[in-house]
Amino acid sequence: xxxxxxxxxxxxxxxxxxxxxxxxxxxxxxxxxxxxxxxxxxxxxxxxxxxxxxxxxxxxxxxxxxxxxxxxxxxxxxxxxxxxxxxxxxxxxxxxxxxxxxxxxxxxxxxxxxxxxxxxxxxxxxxxxxxxxxxxxxxxxxxxxxxxxxxxxxxxxxxxxxxxxxxxxxxxxxxxxxxxxxxxxxxxxxxxxxxxxxxxxxxxxxxxxxxxxxxxxxxxxxxxxxxxxxxxxxxxxxxxxxxxxxxxxxxxxxxxxxxxxxxxxxxxxxxxxxxxxxxxxxxxxxxxxxxxxxxxxxxxxxxxxxxxxxxxxxxxxxxxxxxxxxxxxxxxxxxxxxxxxxxxxxxxxxxxxxxxxxxxxxxxxxxxxxxxxxxxxxxxxxxxxxxxxxxxxxxxxxxxxxxxxxxxxxxxxxxxxxxxxxxxxxxxxxxxxxxxxxxxxxxxxxxxxxxxxxxxxxxxxxxxxxxxxxxxxxxxxxxxxxxxxxxxxxxxxxxxxxxxxxxxxxxxxxxxxxxxxxxxxxxxxxxxxxxxxxxxxxxxxxxxxxxxxxxxxxxxxxxxxxxxxxxxxxxxxxxxxxxxxxxxxxxxxxxxxxxxxxxxxxxxxxxxxxxxxxxxxxxxxxxxxxxxxxxxxxxxxxxxxxxxxxxxxxxxxxxxxxxxxxxxxxxxxxxxxxxxxxxxxxxxxxxxxxxxxxxxxxxxxxxxxxxxxxxxxxxxxxxxxxxxxxxxxxxxxxxxxxxxxx
Numbered sequence: 001x002x003x004x005x006x007x008x009x010x011x012x013x014x015x016x017x018x019x020x021x022x023x024x025x026x027x028x029x030x031x032x033x034x035x036x037x038x039x040x041x042x043x044x045x046x047x048x049x050x051x052x053x054x055x056x057x058x059x060x061x062x063x064x065x066x067x068x069x070x071x072x073x074x075x076x077x078x079x080x081x082x083x084x085x086x087x088x089x090x091x092x093x094x095x096x097x098x099x100x101x102x103x104x105x106x107x108x109x110x111x112x113x114x115x116x117x118x119x120x121x122x123x124x125x126x127x128x129x130x131x132x133x134x135x136x137x138x139x140x141x142x143x144x145x146x147x148x149x150x151x152x153x154x155x156x157x158x159x160x161x162x163x164x165x166x167x168x169x170x171x172x173x174x175x176x177x178x179x180x181x182x183x184x185x186x187x188x189x190x191x192x193x194x195x196x197x198x199x200x201x202x203x204x205x206x207x208x209x210x211x212x213x214x215x216x217x218x219x220x221x222x223x224x225x226x227x228x229x230x231x232x233x234x235x236x237x238x239x240x241x242x243x244x245x246x247x248x249x250x251x252x253x254x255x256x257x258x259x260x261x262x263x264x265x266x267x268x269x270x271x272x273x274x275x276x277x278x279x280x281x282x283x284x285x286x287x288x289x290x291x292x293x294x295x296x297x298x299x300x301x302x303x304x305x306x307x308x309x310x311x312x313x314x315x316x317x318x319x320x321x322x323x324x325x326x327x328x329x330x331x332x333x334x335x336x337x338x339x340x341x342x343x344x345x346x347x348x349x350x351x352x353x354x355x356x357x358x359x360x361x362x363x364x365x366x367x368x369x370x371x372x373x374x375x376x377x378x379x380x381x382x383x384x385x386x387x388x389x390x391x392x393x394x395x396x397x398x399x400x401x402x403x404x405x406x407x408x409x410x411x412x413x414x415x416x417x418x419x420x421x422x423x424x425x426x427x428x429x430x431x432x433x434x435x436x437x438x439x440x441x442x443x444x445x446x447x448x449x450x451x452x453x454x455x456x457x458x459x460x461x462x463x464x465x466x467x468x469x470x471x472x473x474x475x476x477x478x479x480x481x482x483x484x485x486x487x488x489x490x491x492x493x494x495x496x497x498x499x500x501x502x503x504x505x506x507x508x509x510x511x512x513x514x515x516x517x518x519x520x521x522x523x524x525x526x527x528x529x530x531x532x533x534x535x536x537x538x539x540x541x542x543x544x545x546x547x548x549x550x551x552x553x554x555x556x557x558x559x560x561x562x563x564x565x566x567x568x569x570x571x572x573x574x575x576x577x578x579x580x581x582x583x584x585x586x587x588x589x590x591x592x593x594x595x596x597x598x599x600x601x602x603x604x605x606x607x608x609x610x611x612x613x614x615x616x617x618x619x620x621x622x623x624x625x626x627x628x629x630x631x632x633x634x635x636x637x638x639x640x641x642x643x644x645x646x647x648x649x650x651x652x653x654x655x656x657x658x659x660x661x662x663x664x665x666x667x668x669x670x671x672x673x674x675x676x677x678x679x680x681x682x683x684x685x686x687x688x689x690x691x692x693x694x695x696x697x698x699x700x701x702x703x704x705x706x707x708x709x710x711x712x713x714x715x716x717x718x719x720x721x722x723x724x725x726x727x728x729x730x731x732x733x734x735x736x737x738x739x740x741x742x
Contacts, residue, residue: 022069022432022447024455026416029444032063033077037091038436038443040427041098043125046457047072048427048434049104051080051096052443058085060094060108062123067431068456069447073127080121081135083110091423095149099156099176101518101531103130107138107148107160117141118148118162120174125517126535136178139185141165149199151208153232157181159200159208167194169212173234182234190214197257204265205288207231211259211269214246222247225257225271227286238290245284245296249274251309260313263320264288270311270324271297278304281311281326283343293347300324300341302353305331308339314374319401321345323379325358325372337361338370338383340399356403359383365392369424373433375450377401380433382414382426382448390420394437396448407452414446414454415439431457468552471542472532474525479577480554482659484541490569496590498566509590510539511566521563524548553580560587560613567591571619573656573670573703576601585613587632592618594672596703600626624702653677653732656705658725662739663710665717669694669725670705677729681706684724691718694725710740 023029032038035052042048046067053060063077071077093109104123109116118138122130129135139145143165151159156176164170164187172185188195198212208230216222224246229237250257251274260268265288273280282297301308311326325340341355349355358381359367369384378400386392394414398406405411414435415421423438429447436445446454464475491509500507505516514521519533523542526549532542545559559565567586570593578584584604591614605611606627615632620639623631656670669681681695692713694706708725710718720742726735 022454022456024453026413026446026454029415029446030065030069032071032436032443032445033061034441035061035443036438036441037094037423038425038438038445039094039096040425040434040436041096041104042427042429042434043098043102044430045102046430048429049096049098049123050434050436050443050445051094051104051106052077052438053085053091053094053108055441057082058087058090058110059083060106060121062096062104062106064104064125064127065434065445072125078123078127080106080123080129081108081110081119083112083119083134085110093147097150097152097158099152099158100154101156103156105150105152105158106135107150109145109148109162113140113142115142116144116146118145118160120150120158120160120178122178131178136174136180138162138172138174138180139164139170145170147197151200151202153202153208154206157232159202161198161200161210161212163196163198167196169195169198171198171200171210171230171234173232186230186234188212193217199257199259201259201261201267203229203261203267203288204263207237209259209261209267211257213250213257216247220249223250224248225269227259227267227269227290229290242286242290242292244269244286244292245271245273245282251279258311258313260315260322262286262322263315268313268315268322269297270313272309272311273297277331279307279309280304281308281324283311283313283322283324285322285345285347298343298347300326300343300349301328301339301355302349303328307331307333310370312370312372314372314379316374316377316401318377321350323372323374325370325379325381327367327370328361330361335361335363336366338367338381340372340379340381340403342401342403351403356399358397358399359385369422369437371424371426373426373428375428375433378406380426380448382424382433382435384421384424384437386421391418392421393418394421394424394435396426396433396435396452398452409452412448412452414448415444429457464552472530474530475552476542476549477552477554479574480580481541483572483574483577484544484554484557486572486574486659487567487569488539488541488544490572491567494569494590494592496568496592498590506564507566509566509568510544511564512537512539514543514545514565515539519543521546526550548583550580554578555580556583557581558583558585559589560585565589569593571595571599571614573598573672573705574659574668575599578602583611585610586617587613588616590618592620592638594620594622594703595624595627596672597624597701598703598705600624606630653727653729653734655725655727655734655736657736658738662741664741666707666709667738668705668707670703671727671729672703673699673701673729675701675730677701677732680726680728682726683708684726685718686722686724691723 035054038052051062059082060080061077064072095107107120119135121135146163148162160172168189170185173181193214200210211227214224225244226241228241258270267286270283281300284297285293307329309327311324322343329336338358339355342350365385371382373380380398382396396412421439426435433448462470464470468475506513517535522529545565548556568590573596576598618635654672658667678698683692
């Protein structure tokens, strides 16, 4: 019931707050703050981080937007760094990436020491500076460090590369705690050439591939591209760097190279190469062992009459084929457009020899800012179209696997102000494409949905089978959740004193840390890991301990073995609902009272300590026969007992509250019998008329339950309203209320 209410609340929130979220109007994008050069990184929960630098002072800001477009760090973002920075070129040093816990990692340079040194910050989803207000120092060399780039590894550590000391390059490995793992870093230098523009990727095997340029001094500049693979300890896996191309000329220095991981463990490299006055977009495929497959690279287009510049690559999730987008101009540069190509594993061009036009060649506009994003087997190309006076707007176009446009209107209008814009960036999120840019000194953003419309993402609904409930796009068996909820409710209601010190965020029953978004209590759902902690100050069933679910059923739960759930109160009598459970570990908690006999109905090997363990609790004898040999140590100092001719038995009789209550169409009535008794359970309406006789028989001692499906003794449904349920067992009589909703 709690989760149903929660889902209704989220639906209400979604439908009543859209006006404050991602805009549906191209003329009214989302304002983020003042600055230039936005960088985007999407989060696992459907939101995004956007970071930028203020114009002039080059201070660093960040904003986190949730899935619906609500700003999480105030109206103007969170200040990351206000350290000195004295050059416009600082805008090219900013980078952002997201680790597995949705923390944002930001790297840049500043001049707090008088020299350009590299620094990094880690910002939590709540806006906490996890590496301190000043970040961590990556370089401390008293020389100029340029163009840092960062890559996140699977263990949440990161690789940072930068140009170092005028002609050298540096590689550094940083732990998730912010420690420099490679000492002063791996520094490469060349006695006769300058090494510049290093970058890195993580390949499919978890190793690191570095790329850099070696350039001649003087003019004209001739360049070579090198790559080399390292392990996480900083040891080279390829004995020597691999030469990809060169010596050759690259237009505009070294701004056009890209390194991309391939699904087979290899990688792709793209660049723009000059031969005379011709500029050519080229891509090369590299194997896991460091061999080149396309003999120095293949041209993405055979149209040698045109300039083909700045290729950008993505990989299809479906076919693993590579797709590329580039800017194109005719020989006189009086006509400009944007083109795309698809390449198979053997280097064949699939979209014609010259590719397909994303934007036809024309003499009216230029396209300096272009971005490409992969969506399954298709791509979305986002670009800034500028006129000669630098006014312009942002547009997007989607191409299918054959290179054809998929949106009915062809090109989608992202902005319509026709004001000067720059610094366009686009990043694929889980439910939309996030697009950001700078305009008139401000940072703006839009969310572009799958169908080419703007606005909050349309989260696909999940149809769960009867008896299951949808939570965060997954289906869970309601009765399994009810057992967990019962444990949590019993803990809150027990009022147990754990001796918590004031302000201790990790002490309580249940343990409040399980509700913390930084909690490590991950849940495995059909083989994938999820963290449901939301920080709302209430521990919920999917935040409880370490769990495994298969096909919507709970198969394993551990709140013991160094997993401190701190649960208290009785074990619920409905424990037998966990029919698919094969691991039940709750050692070292504070469970008290008597263990229900229904625990014997679980499909567990009670003699296997790794499968079943409830030792070191406060559980009272007598114990169910199925586990009395495996009960382990228990603290029974607070157990109340009465003496009878039959020995020691628990006291007293008990009638539980109906669950759920209110209900529709079924509720469960639990009760406890301390001894064998003749039991009658009857349902009455508010006038005192008997409606249904649920139990009328002798029963042995233990926890029991009976369901009522809101029908009378004749099997007819009863009307909504308040009903009474009454138990009589020997001399014990008790009546409670419940509410039927329709």
